[in-house]
Each structure stands twice: as C-alpha cells, then as structure tokens.
Amino acid sequence: MFALIFSEKIxxxxxxxxxxxxTSYFLTMRVPKSFILRRTYSAKLIVMSHMQTTETKSQNxxxxxxxxxxxxxxxxxxxxxxxxxxxxxxxxxxxxxxxxPFRMLDLGCGDAxxxxxxLLNTNISCYYGVDLSIPALETAKENLAKINCDKTxxxxxxxxxxxxxxxxxENKFDTIFMxxxxxxxxxxxxxxxxxxxxxxLNSGGVFILIDVVRQPEEDRDTYVRRYLDIAKQDWSxxxxxxxxxxxxxxxxxDFPETQQTLQEIxxxxxxxxxxxxxxxxxxxxxxxxxxxx
Numbered sequence: 001m002f003a004l005i006f007s008e009k010i011x012x013x014x015x016x017x018x019x020x021x022x023t024s025y026f027l028t029m030r031v032p033k034s035f036i037l038r039r040t041y042s043a044k045l046i047v048m049s050h051m052q053t054t055e056t057k058s059q060n061x062x063x064x065x066x067x068x069x070x071x072x073x074x075x076x077x078x079x080x081x082x083x084x085x086x087x088x089x090x091x092x093x094x095x096x097x098x099x100x101p102f103r104m105l106d107l108g109c110g111d112a113x114x115x116x117x118x119l120l121n122t123n124i125s126c127y128y129g130v131d132l133s134i135p136a137l138e139t140a141k142e143n144l145a146k147i148n149c150d151k152t153x154x155x156x157x158x159x160x161x162x163x164x165x166x167x168x169x170e171n172k173f174d175t176i177f178m179x180x181x182x183x184x185x186x187x188x189x190x191x192x193x194x195x196x197x198x199x200x201l202n203s204g205g206v207f208i209l210i211d212v213v214r215q216p217e218e219d220r221d222t223y224v225r226r227y228l229d230i231a232k233q234d235w236s237x238x239x240x241x242x243x244x245x246x247x248x249x250x251x252x253x254d255f256p257e258t259q260q261t262l263q264e265i266x267x268x269x270x271x272x273x274x275x276x277x278x279x280x281x282x283x284x285x286x287x288x289x290x291x292x293x
Contacts, residue, residue, distance in 0.1 A: 091118040101125035102174035107158040108181035112140035179210040207290040
C-alpha cells in the first residue's frame with residue numbers, strides 16, 4: 001500500500017497526487033517540520049517537491065527529458081547495458097541474503113521496471129522509491145503492484161537527501177539501492193552519500209550499487225571515449241541523434257570511479273565487507289555490495 005498523511009487534515013482520494021512546492025529550481029527546499037508523514041492508505045503517490053519553472057521552460061524540460069527517456073527505454077529494450085543479467089543476479093542476492101522481512105530505499109528508482117522483477121518472491125516488507133520524474137513514478141506504481149509489500153513513492157531529488165528523509169516515517173533500512181545514478185556525482189559527493197548510507201543502514205544491512213566503473217588504468221576521458229566507441233559499434237538501433245544525446249550526456253554528466261576507489265571509500269567509512277557480484281564482459285559496469293556490520 002502507498003502511504004501519506006499530513007499533520008493538517010487533508011481529504012485525499014485513493015489516486016491523488018500531492019505536490020509540495022520547492023523553493024528553487026534544483027529542489028533545495030527543506031520541508032517544514034509541520035508536515036509529518038505517517039503510514040495510512042489514503043494516497044498512492046507522494047510528490048515531495050516539484051521544479052518551479054515558467055510554462056515555456058517546463059515544456060522544454062519535459063520535451064528534453066522525454067526524449068532522453070525514449071532513448072533510455074530503447075537501450076533497456078535491447079539490453080545494451082546488460083540490465084537483464086545484472087538484475088537476475090540482484091534477484092538471486094535479495095532472495096539468498098534477506099531471509100527475513102527487509103526494508104529497501106531505492107534512490108533514483110525511475111519506473112522500477114527491472115527492480116520490481118528483482119523483488120519478486122523476496123521477503124521485502126517496505127519499499128521506498130525516490131525519483132524526480134512524476135511520470136516515471138506513475139509507471140513505477142503499476143510495475144510494483146505485483147510486489148506484496150508497503151510501498152511509498154516520492155518525487156524528489158535524491159541529492160537533497162535530508163529533505164527526502166524528513167518525509168519518511170522511519171529512517172533506517174536493511175538495504176539502500178542505487179542503479180546508474182551515483183556516477184553523476186563528483187568524488188566528494190560520492191563519499192558523502194556512501195557515508196550517509198552507512199548511517200541509514202541497520203546492522204547487517206547492505207548498500208547495493210549498480211553503476212559504471214572505470215578500469216584501474218583509465219582516467220575519466222579514456223573511459224568515456226571507450227564507452228562511446230562500444231556504443232557506436234554495438235548499439236545498432238540508436239539513430240545518430242540518439243547517439244549524439246548519449247555522448248553529450250556522458251561528456252557532461254558521467255564521473256565514474258574505479259572499483260579500488262569505491263572499495264577504499266567503503267573501508268574508510270566503516271563497511272566491514274566490499275564485494276563485486278557482477279562485472280560485464282566489456283569491463284564497463286559492475287554490481288557492488290557494501291556490507292555494514
């Protein structure tokens with residue numbers, strides 16, 4: 001079930017969408033203490049915050065992200081990034097590792113299409129998904145319907161983690177999950193997030209990371225060029241315009257680390273174990289687990 005209640009009395013229909021305005025373009029708002037989230041069953045989706053833009057800017061953003069989403073779906077449909085293999089391994093891990101009911105926080109959940117498959121027949125009791133895209137969350141709501149657990153979907157910027165956490169009924173989780181999102185942050189930000197994840201995990205919890213990872217000998221530019229060469233050669237169903245958008249996105253937004261760097265962060269923060277469960281044959285993507293004692 002999906003949960004939402006405020007300290008003020010508000011009547012909500014079963015499929016209502018509630019928007020709490022942000023104070024800036026990049027969703028840096030702090031939710032007032034008077035807004036308190038508790039579990040009930042009067043709403044399907046929480047929209048924590050939403051970008052305030054002019055009508056023209058909003059339309060342009062929707063068109064831009066809509067186009068990116070179409071390209072991403074084409075990549076998923078053709079398994080260009082190996083999602084099927086990765087999430088099969090994730091499914092097996094969740095079944096084997098969590099023998100008791102567990103709570104998951106999924107940051108940058110998107111439409112949860114692959115995550116929902118990975119959660120089938122597991123012991124999940126509570127799922128919290130966070131993403132900026134309201135349309136993606138609406139689809140996630142449908143994809144997650146087959147999972148028998150409490151579900152809360154929040155539209156917000158996971159990089160504003162404190163604001164997200166203020167809306168959750170509890171701030172402790174058995175697993176925190178991120179897929180192809182952390183590499184958009186710089187090294188200092190990655191360290192900060194992983195440290196916060198350690199604090200948010202229950203004893204015995206695990207941070208699960210699916211992401212692009214550089215080889216030890218590669219710098220960022222070398223990795224990006226190698227990845228784009230692979231895409232140009234193997235992603236045959238992308239148009240030239242699609243490829244150009246992928247290239248532009250990677251050049252501007254991708255900052256992958258090496259596995260060694262991520263392991264060093266894990267050790268410094270205090271995770272007791274760091275494990276790679278999957279690495280693709282092209283050495284571009286890994287499934288990593290950070291275990292808390």
